Amino acid sequence: xxxxxxxxxxxxxxxxxxxxxxxxxxxxxxxxxxxxxxxxxxxxxxxxxxxxxxxxxxxxxxxxxxxxxxxxxxxxxxxxxxxxxxxxxxxxxxxxxxxxxxxxxxxxxxxxxxxxxxxxxxxxxxxxxxxxxxxxxxxxxxxxxxxxxxxxxxxxxxxxxxxxxxxxxxxxxxxxxxxxxxxxxxxxxxxxxxxxxxxxxxxxxxxxxxxxxxxxxxxxxxxxxxxxxxxxxxxxxxxxxxxxxxxxxxxxxxxxxxxxxxxxxxxxxxxxxxxxxxxxxxxxxxxxxxxxxxxxxxxxxxxxxxxxxxxxxxxxxxxxxxxxxxxxxxxxxxxxxxxxxxxxxxxxxxxxxxxxxxxxxxxxxxxxxxxxxxxxxxxxxxxxxxxxxxxxxxxxxxxxxxxxxxxxxxxxxxxxxxxxxxxxxxxxx
Amino acid sequence: xxxxxxxxxxxxxxxxxxxxxxxxxxxxxxxxxxxxxxxxxxxxxxxxxxxxxxxxxxxxxxxxxxxxxxxxxxxxxxxxxxxxxxxxxxxxxxxxxxxxxxxxxxxxxxxxxxxxxxxxxxxxxxxxxxxxxxxxxxxxxxxxxxxxxxxxxxxxxxxxxxxxxxxxxxxxxxxxxxxxxxxxxxxxxxxxxxxxxxxxxxxxxxxxxxxxxxxxxxxxxxxxxxxxxxxxxxxxxxxxxxxxxxxxxxxxxxxxxxxxxxxxxxxxxxxxxxxxxxxxxxxxxxxxxxxxxxxxxxxxxxxxxxxxxxxxxxxxxxxxxxxxxxxxxxxxxxxxxxxxxxxxxxxxxxxxxxxxxxxxxxxxxxxxxxxxxxxxxxxxxxxxxxxxxxxxxxxxxxxxxxxxxxxxxxxxxxxxxxxxxxxxxxxxxxx
Numbered sequence: 001x002x003x004x005x006x007x008x009x010x011x012x013x014x015x016x017x018x019x020x021x022x023x024x025x026x027x028x029x030x031x032x033x034x035x036x037x038x039x040x041x042x043x044x045x046x047x048x049x050x051x052x053x054x055x056x057x058x059x060x061x062x063x064x065x066x067x068x069x070x071x072x073x074x075x076x077x078x079x080x081x082x083x084x085x086x087x088x089x090x091x092x093x094x095x096x097x098x099x100x101x102x103x104x105x106x107x108x109x110x111x112x113x114x115x116x117x118x119x120x121x122x123x124x125x126x127x128x129x130x131x132x133x134x135x136x137x138x139x140x141x142x143x144x145x146x147x148x149x150x151x152x153x154x155x156x157x158x159x160x161x162x163x164x165x166x167x168x169x170x171x172x173x174x175x176x177x178x179x180x181x182x183x184x185x186x187x188x189x190x191x192x193x194x195x196x197x198x199x200x201x202x203x204x205x206x207x208x209x210x211x212x213x214x215x216x217x218x219x220x221x222x223x224x225x226x227x228x229x230x231x232x233x234x235x236x237x238x239x240x241x242x243x244x245x246x247x248x249x250x251x252x253x254x255x256x257x258x259x260x261x262x263x264x265x266x267x268x269x270x271x272x273x274x275x276x277x278x279x280x281x282x283x284x285x286x287x288x289x290x291x292x293x294x295x296x297x298x299x300x301x302x303x304x305x306x307x308x309x310x311x312x313x314x315x316x317x318x319x320x321x322x323x324x325x326x327x328x329x330x331x332x333x334x335x336x337x338x339x340x341x342x343x344x345x346x347x348x349x350x351x352x353x354x355x356x357x358x359x360x361x362x363x364x365x366x367x368x369x370x371x372x373x374x375x376x377x378x379x380x381x382x383x384x385x386x387x388x389x390x391x392x393x394x395x396x397x398x399x400x401x402x403x404x405x406x407x408x409x410x411x412x413x414x415x416x417x418x419x420x421x422x423x424x425x426x427x428x429x
Numbered sequence: 430x431x432x433x434x435x436x437x438x439x440x441x442x443x444x445x446x447x448x449x450x451x452x453x454x455x456x457x458x459x460x461x462x463x464x465x466x467x468x469x470x471x472x473x474x475x476x477x478x479x480x481x482x483x484x485x486x487x488x489x490x491x492x493x494x495x496x497x498x499x500x501x502x503x504x505x506x507x508x509x510x511x512x513x514x515x516x517x518x519x520x521x522x523x524x525x526x527x528x529x530x531x532x533x534x535x536x537x538x539x540x541x542x543x544x545x546x547x548x549x550x551x552x553x554x555x556x557x558x559x560x561x562x563x564x565x566x567x568x569x570x571x572x573x574x575x576x577x578x579x580x581x582x583x584x585x586x587x588x589x590x591x592x593x594x595x596x597x598x599x600x601x602x603x604x605x606x607x608x609x610x611x612x613x614x615x616x617x618x619x620x621x622x623x624x625x626x627x628x629x630x631x632x633x634x635x636x637x638x639x640x641x642x643x644x645x646x647x648x649x650x651x652x653x654x655x656x657x658x659x660x661x662x663x664x665x666x667x668x669x670x671x672x673x674x675x676x677x678x679x680x681x682x683x684x685x686x687x688x689x690x691x692x693x694x695x696x697x698x699x700x701x702x703x704x705x706x707x708x709x710x711x712x713x714x715x716x717x718x719x720x721x722x723x724x725x726x727x728x729x730x731x732x733x734x735x736x737x738x739x740x741x742x743x744x745x746x747x748x749x750x751x752x753x754x755x756x757x758x759x760x761x762x763x764x765x766x767x768x769x770x771x772x773x774x775x776x777x778x779x780x781x782x783x784x785x786x787x788x789x790x791x792x793x794x795x796x797x798x799x800x801x802x803x804x805x806x807x808x809x810x811x812x813x814x815x816x817x818x819x820x821x822x823x824x825x826x827x828x829x830x831x832x833x834x835x836x837x838x839x840x841x842x843x844x845x846x847x848x849x850x851x852x853x854x855x856x857x858x859x860x
Contacts, residue, residue, distance in 0.1 A: 011453060011528065033451040035795045082726065088717040089778070091785025110792035111785070139729035146684040147732050147750050150580050150849075255680050257574040295493035303489065304560070306567045311575075330575060360497040367500025370453040370524040376796060429681065 001220050003212075010397045011373060015383070016212050018220075022228045023200025026219055027383055029207040031376065037113040037208030038377050039106065041124050042384040044234075045196035046101040047176075048169040053235040055194045060237035063192060064183040066176015069098040070134075070141060071189050075105070075124060077133045083123035092116045100170050101319060102385055103196075108377060113208060114218060121204070121222055124197070129189040138181055145175050152256050152426045157328060159250040160262040163422030166246040167239035168322055199223070200231040205384045207376055238321055243268050243420075250424045259427045261334035263341060266420040267323030274390030275399075277318060281391075282365075282399045283411050284316040284325065290353050290361040290408065291345065291416065292327065298344045307337040320389060325415065334425045345416045353412060358405045369396045431795035432816060433633065433805055434640050438648035442655060445805070446643050447635040447798070453528060455536055455636030456798045457521045457543060460806050463628040464663060465515040465597040470604030471612055471620040474569055476506040476517045478617060481561035484549040485542070492546075499539050500524045500531075508602040509803075511810045512665045512697075512741045515602065519543065520799060525637045536638065537646045544650035548625070556618035569609050573601060580847060584686035585748065588845035591676050592668065592690050598742065630655040631809075633802035662810065665741045668692050673841045679848045686847040687759060689747040691839040696743055697811050701838075703823045704831035709738040709745055710783035711775050711832065712766065717782045719766040719775075720747065728762055730755045741811065745839060753848045760844075770836040773829065780829070787824050791817045 007014045016028045047068050051060045076083040076096070087094035092109030105124050107116045148154045158173060165171040175181070206215060245266060272280055292298050292314050302308045312329035331337045373379055379393075386393040433445035463472065486492040496502045502523040509516040521543050526535035551558055577583050586601065593599035632651075634643055670692065695701045713720035713736025724734035734749035751759045769775075794801045794817055808815060815823075 033449070035792045084716055088715060088782040088786065091782070091789040093786075093789070094716070108793075110789045136729055140725065140732060143684065143730075143750065143752070144732040146752070150682045150684050152578055255577075255682055257577045258571050260578075293493075295490065295497045297490060300488070300490045300493070304564055306564060306571075309568050309571055330571065330578075332571070360494060364497040364501030367502065367524040367529075370528060371501070371503060371522055373453045374798070 001216060003216060006392070008394050011370065011394065013394070015394065016216065018216060020199065020220055020223050022223050022226070023198065023231050024223060025203045025387065026216065027203065027205045027387065028212050028215055029205070029380070029383070030210060030212050031207055032209055034209050034376060035110050036108055036376055037110070037116070037206070037210065038108045038380050039117050039120050039204070039206045040104050040380050040384050041106070041120055041202065041204045042102055042104040043196050043202045044101070044388045045103050045192070045201070046099050047172065047174040048100045048238070049196065049236050050169050051237040052195060053237075054191050055232070060235065063188055064176060065172050065180040066141070066174070067184050067188060067192055068103055069175045070137065070181060070184045071192055072096050072098045072103050072105075073137050073141060074129055074133060074189060075127055077130070077137075078123065078126070078128050083119070086119050087116060090115050098174055100174060102388070104381065104384065106377070113210060114215075117206065117215070117218065118222060121219065125226055127189075127193050127197075129186045129193070131186050134184060134186055134189065138184070141175060141181050142178050145173070145178060145181070148173070148175065152254050152260050153328070155252065155254065156260040156262045156424050156426045157326065159252065160264045160326065160422055160424035161324070163247040163250050163424055164245060164264050164266045164324055165322070166242055166244075168241045169238070170322060194229075195234060198231050198234075199228055201234055203384050203387045205380045207380045241322065245420060245422050248422055250422075251427060253427050253429050256426055256428050258330045258332065259334050259425055260329070261331050261337060262326055262328040262424045263338055264327070264422050264424075265325040265416055266422070267318070267325070267415060268420060269414060270321060270323055273320045277320060277389055278386070278391040278395070278399055279403070280323075281316060281318040282396060283403055283407055284318065284415065286361055286365055286400070286403060287408055287411050287415070288314040288316060288325065289365060290357045291348060291412065292341070293361065293364075295360065295364070296357075298341070302337060302340060307331050307333060307340070338423055342418055342421070346418070349413055349416075352409045353405070355405055358408055362400055362403070366397050366400055369400075431801055433802070436640055436644040438644055438651065440648060440651065440654045441657065442630060442632060442647060442651050444632045444634065444644050444647050445802070446638065446640040447633075447801075448638055448640060449635060450637050451796070452636060452798060453525050454798070455523050455525060455634070455638060456802070457540065458633040458799060458802050459519045459543065459547065460516055460631045460633070461519075461624065461628050462511070462514040462516040462810060463624065464660070465510060465513055465600065468620060469515055469597070469600060470569075470608035471617055472515055472517065472624070473508045473602060473604040474565060474609060474612060475617060475621060475624065476508075476519060477565040477569065478557050478561055479546050479550060480504070480506055481565065482551040482558060483545045484551060485545045487551050495542055499535060499542065500529060502539055510598070510602045511807050513597070513663045514810050516810070518803070519547065522799070527637055537650075540646050540650040544652075548651065548653060548655070550621070556614040557621075559614050562612070562614050562617060566609050566612055569604055570606050572603055573606050573609070576601065580680070580682055580684075580686055581748065581750065584688050584845060584847045585746070587676070587678070587847070588688035588690050588746070588843055591674060591845060592744075592843040596666075625655060626658045627660065628656050629659050631806065633806060635798040635802060662812075665696060665811070667694060667696055667743050668842060670840070671842070674843045676843065676845045677848055678846075679850050681851045682847070682849040683851055684750050685753040685756065685849045687747075687749045687751055687756065688845045689763065689841060690843045690845075691745040691747070692842045693743040693745060693835060693838045695835065695838065697740055697813065699743075701831060701835055703820075704827045704835050705738065705743065706787060707783055707824065707827050708770070708832050708835040709736055710787055711779055712736050712745070712770055713747060715783065715786050717779060719769065720763065723762050723766055724749060724759060728758070730759050730762070734759075744842075756846060767836075767839060771833070773833045784824060788821050791821050
């Protein structure tokens with residue numbers, strides 16, 4: 001087994017990597033002194049992957065919306081019970097999540113780490129989909145969909161995505177709808193599983209105070225005993241997405257006291273991966289910190305006017321085929337808020353961001369990255385997620401130091417523009 | 430395992446230090462606590478006004494730029510209710526300065542900035558800045574109202590409001606709208622003065638630090654006595670016995686929220702407290718628990734159905750998101766689980782899983798510096814001096830008979846249901 005080590009002097013940590021014969025990549029990050037161990041097995045498959053070439057076929061076909069998430073639920077079903085029950089026997093927590101681009105199965109424990117790890121690998125690579133199980137799951141998932149429908153913060157965000165994008169599947173709810181979920185069958189689950197749950201399309205990340213050699217050997221041994229079909233290429237089909245905005249404004253009413261808003265900027269600069277994509281992600285985070293972070297005049301003005309509160313957030317989602325910035329929160333006057341933000345960005349386009357702001361923001365992001373490493377699970381998830389896009393998440397401080405003021409102002413001028421803006425709000429009844 | 434060393438500065442400030450190199454950060458938490466008094470909204474508002482500006486950094490922009498300069502130090506203010514105490518927590522998290530190449534003494538600078546926020550306020554016309562006050566009052570009111578937006582949180586609060594009506598425990602730690610609206614700059618300034626005199630101040634610090642050095646830096650930063658006239662804390666009061674209350678409300682939401690509050694009569698110093706923890710774990714605390722398995726897994730009635738323990742009140746709270754048409758079915762299943770617990774119907778496997786999960790949670794605290802500090806502080810407030818190891822050992826000693834005794838003490842106090850009026854009736858499933 002070929003094990004390579006990457007040491008990161010800026011954080012005094014190492015990550016060990018290997019690719020197993022089955023195609024699975026394993027990343028192990030030993031963390032000295034930690035009581036918890038964490039393992040996450042992730043696939044490059046999410047709700048966006050609704051059209052792809054099925055096994056044994058040549059043309060791409062669609063599957064019902066929400067099936068990736070449905071599959072995630074169903075993978076826990078086994079003839080002997082639910083896979084998460086065994087984790088409980090070891091005092092471990094087990095969970096899973098589906099996003100637009102990834103599905104992940106994970107556990108966290110302070111004891112029986114090797115048992116938990118072994119079980120994680122076993123249950124994910126041993127699907128048991130049945131017609132009865134599928135029918136029973138539908139009820140639970142319908143409740144989950146309803147639960148999210150009642151969350152105004154989810155609604156305002158989803159409506160924003162629908163405003164930004166004409167066709168791209170990111171505009172659809174990850175869990176689908178009651179109707180689409182009703183179309184999920186055992187056969188369709190098999191198709192999705194066979195396509196996306198190939199080890200070569202997956203990554204396993206383990207973190208904790210363990211012996212790397214021993215852990216890697218255990219994983220290697222266990223995967224070697226399994227039989228996998230020869231890896232086949234995964235061909236996904238995404239609809240052609242125009243650069244323009246689909247719908248500039250969306251307003252709905254719901255049972256809320258304070259209005260919610262989401263202002264988004266669609267990224268035109270797409271088609272990146274690896275280092276280039278990572279740079280763009282870090283650069284955009286730096287940009288958002290400088291223009292609307294807490295230490296920006298704009299943020300303080302909006303806060304002083306009572307137009308935003310401590311719950312206001314800005315973030316950038318950067319993927320190889322699409323990207324968008326979201327500014328989201330609650331506001332007593334979303335229209336006025338939007339006006340002030342757009343006006344300020346307009347003005348900044350003329351003046352540019354100052355060197356002082358740039359340096360201060362860069363310093364802040366460096367420190368905040370270090371703080372984020374206290375999140376054992378989130379760090380592991382970021383490592384796994386970034387892996388599929390060729391991004392080494394722990395190189396964040398290195399990428400930061402490479403960025404220049406010119407980069408920042410270029411990004412400001414290309415990205416925060418009114419032409420690619422959509423606005424969504426949820427108002428009281 | 431993780432523990433704090435207690436030291437005191439020359440001005441009498443209690444400082445709890447946990448030296449560790451496990452993290453890439455140093456965390457500083459200042460806890461200020463006082464009784465949950467009638468002027469609680471002022472106390473909840475105070476830290477928000479303090480953080481808007483002080484003598485060294487007179488406005489938020491200046492203070493936030495200062496935090497940026499301190500390598501993006503994260504500053505947060507939270508309000509808690511712990512036992513009968515109202516607590517304001519000021520938390521500062523910063524990168525470990527040994528990972529940075531800058532020459533500034535990051536940790537001492539951060540402590541100084543924090544101290545400035547707490548004890549060197551911006552004084553204008555003998556009180557707080559009026560603009561800051563009005564803006565923070567508005568923000569506070571919105572925060573209180575936004576509890577309404579999160580339906581699960583709303584239902585939770587409403588149930589507690591009904592159960593503890595007339596008792597300070599029914600109050601939201603962040604305040605009450607009318608009370609907040611009436612606050613004047615002078616009121617708040619006077620409250621601040623009394624807090625400096627009478628509240629309890631404690632500092633918790635974790636990270637790559639040396640205790641002796643820390644206490645010296647704290648003495649320099651917090652260079653005056655605090656809370657010299659504090660009063661002893663009241664012991665926690667358990668809810669009184671009374672007939673069950675049924676409360677229902679309606680809102681145009683797609684999913685109903687059920688909250689059931691049970692009295693146990695068991696306080697934190699009670700011999701049955703640890704058995705109560707085990708009971709809650711078995712009943713609804715984990716994925717393997719009776720509630721999750723029966724309401725969600727077997728009956729598919731809810732995405733989530735669980736129970737939580739309000740330790741200071743000995744109250745077990747069951748919460749579930751269900752379709753309104755399934756209310757009776759869900760309550761029937763929940764009642765069946767309660768009855769099963771009263772008949773000692775749990776397997777050795779369920780028992781072992783619960784103990785392990787409790788152990789896992791306690792052991793894992795060492796990995797979460799700010800949560801660990803809050804937990805230790807919580808124990809101090811409750812007059813307990815136990816470590817995680819002692820708790821784990823105590824839990825191992827809990828017997829099945831003790832848990833059975835606990836089970837038979839549960840009494841339904843308040844049943845609250847938020848009925849959804851925009852649901853598709855066909856979506857419900859009754860098994």
